[in-house]
Amino acid sequence: MPIFLEKRQLVTPGDLIAEGEYVAGENTYIEKNRIYASRVGIVEYETKKIDVVALKAFYVPRMGDVVIGTITEVGFNGWMVDINSPYPALLRASDVLSRPFKPQKDDLPQVLDVGDLVVANIISYDRTHDPQLTVAEPGLGKITRGQIVKVTPTKIPRVIGRKGSMISTIKQETGCNIILGVNGVILITGKTLEDEQLAMRAILRIEEESHTTGLTDRITQMLKEEKSKREETK
Amino acid sequence: MNEKSEKLIDKKGLRLDGRKPDELRPVKLQVGAITNADGSAYIEQGKNKILAGVYGPREVHPKHLALQDRTLLKCRYHMAPFSVQERKSPAPSRREVELSKVIRESLEPAIFLEYYPRTMIDVFVEVLQADGGTRCAAITAAALALADSGVPMRDLVAACAAGKVEDTIVLDLMDTEDKMGSADVPVALMPNMNAITLLQMDGTLSLEEFESTVNLALDGCKQIYAMQKEALKTKYVSVKEEEKEENKEEAEE
């Protein structure tokens, strides 16, 4: 019952990874007891389950995900939000106002207008309807400051790192608050613009080199080097 | 009939461009050429120069065309006015309409369309220079562009034509051979499932000749398939190589 490839090997759609009693995980599919890759990525497996960590994939909404999106349309009783997905999301006025929406009194563009950014949670989504968002929880709502950086959504786990090690390092070294949208959109708020940009560079580098090893150490080193450079110029 | 000033296959059995009957033209594949598209690829095959770009999956416009249970795949095959000897009008010709349809039908079986209902994927193929076999090269590039875009696929689709020229079955006909030869059979293949997703023919072949021609074309498809995989991996392997070098240097210090 063989697995034909080593861990961390690069595969393309249609590559045969294993045959036998295995579970087809992320970005794989099973046909007649054989597991194939369905996206370009790196093979990973733990005992029975075989995954392919995709190098590029778009975001598909899931209930409970925290996402960062852009308002694209002010509608009749809510807003359409671009959450970097093939499916546009809906944010109801009643959710944002925390009370029923009164068309005569409430002026929606005043609350949220086209181009505004929000951090939101996906409260409902299925194959027949577009996803619905909520901002009625602490930590969610309109974004008023900070930097936005976009990465391909499959890299978010790499940005988080094992047990959060990568993201804690970046936060620590740059002193920034970072919100990671599962949809690949990341919000960085720091004390200074330089801190924010340093965090951005670290994240973009992670995206580029995500399929390599020793990344956490290299990023930590890069951040420390940049910081000491700045100390010297002061 | 026109007098042929030169034979298509010479006494040594070589073709006009020096190839053996079962030889492909030189192929160059590049993934990710267009940064705006979600996925893209560029192919040169002989004198053919073709660019493919993919947008999607994204919302369907107009909305009423959306399919409730799967992605809508759209495909446009278009030739640039300067791609052929005599300038071609930019307006879509009947041939381009037919090719857009058969190319789309050659790619559909490869994509997991049922995963993303009510979305659409646009595949755009632009032929910048044409020299025979453009629909096959177009499919080869489009499949790469789709894989590059991150859309989940069962397999890549590789395409190649074979045909008959002066009583010899040949692989990968160029334009002169297509025009002067007696048959041209373009084929597209998903190798894992041994699935033929495109098959057309014009010309005249006996049933036995047809079988040999298709088998030769399938051989060509498999060679192209290997090149497609290389092209996809090349995009990511270069960084891995650099990193290996760095690790080696550090270890030696």
Add this chain to the structure above:
Amino acid sequence: MAAVITRVKQKQISQLVAKGNRLDDRELTDYREMKIEQGIIERAEGSARVILGKTEVVVGVKIETGEPFPDTPNEGVLTVNAELVPLASPGFEPGPPDENSIELARIVDRGIRESKVIDTAKLVIEPAKKVFVVFIDVYVLNHDGNLIDASALAAMAALLNTKMANYEIEDGEIKIKPGYEPLPTKKHPITITCAKIGEKLVVDPSLEEEQVMDARISFAIDDEENICAIQKGGSGYFEPKEIFEASKIAKQKADEIRKKLNW
């Protein structure tokens, strides 16, 4: 195309075919009842109507004069057009030809052109200047499946029915003389379409079978049992052995039909 086919019917058809049966009790390799009438449109130089099961196609042939194509100055012109008229099916909309009607026209065209039915050299009036242009117009009047085979048959029947007026050239002008000559036809290609349903191949798919099929493949076979044109269609696929099996079925059926029609 037509109304959405129910899942129950889809399953019924697939299960029947797997056992070698079809909804209308045909064998997998049987054609539906075929009726061909020629000369039904007097205004056209040639015409024919084909009724295949409930599918109905009319083809009219018109002959005009025109200039030859620049790369073939010593050949007449042959052109095929197809119309899926709105009344033929709830799925056909009025408007310019869509990809389905263009594909249909080009398949019929290839079958006729590649098998060299018409010796286009005989259509030249004045080399490089004036030639006869043969317009073959396919008109689908009712769509109940397998438009390809019905249209190809009708086109061939119409060509066999086509008469050209006798003429002579006087001072560079064409003068019509009394009498007619049949259009010189050399071959009688027949197009056979197979649909793949599950693991089986069925010949002459009905509309419902087309809605269930994975893919279709059409072969144009000439009098010498050569293949002159092939078109795979549909969003499914064929395995190589299925293609070769279909080609053998097509050869056999084409021979049968040609004999039956006495072509």
